[in-house]
């Protein structure tokens with residue numbers, strides 16, 4: 001905590017002068033390009049990884065980057081926090097993109113694969129149920145990349161499952177069908193710092209290098 005408090009002073013004295021004008025401009029409005037859904041894990045730092053500044057990324061984080069699916073009426077079957085973020089991002093901020101970003105060595109994915117429940121964590125246990133379809137798919141369909149550790153294999157499939165959960169929300173489905181909203185599945189490898197994007201044609205997560213980035217951007221603009 002000492003580091004956090006000292007960090008505020010460091011921000012005030014060193015960074016704020018650079019950001020002051022931007023914050024003044026953002027004080028009454030924001031128009032982020034994307035809703036970024038990712039894990040609470042401290043090693044995943046969205047603004048650092050995608051080089052964004054204040055006002056550019058609307059972020060929704062939780063344990064395991066999970067999105068509880070919706071009923072046919074668009075009501076979340078789990079906690080409504082995630083659904084609220086989706087509704088706000090899509091209907092109010094009118095984001096053009098939603099990214100679900102998983103990551104390597106995810107504690108949530110390890111917990112899903114653990115044979116024994118963690119004592120004293122009934123809420124976590126219940127929450128992780130939203131990743132159970134990913135575990136089912138891993139068991140029955142196998143991994144997208146068999147060279148990865150089991151929890152990383154699960155983490156990649158979990159990104160795809162959560163994208164499916166997003167599509168269970170009528171407002172998301174409608175906007176995607178209208179071409180006004182684009183969904184992407186990303187995966188961050190902590191050890192290498194590489195960000196991967198799911199490529200439906202190859203059914204693989206590909207490193208977003210310059211070449212892949214140009215292809216992804218061209219597809220968005222098509």
Ligand SMILES: [Zn+2]
Nearest residue numbers: 039041106107
């Ligand atoms: Zn995680």
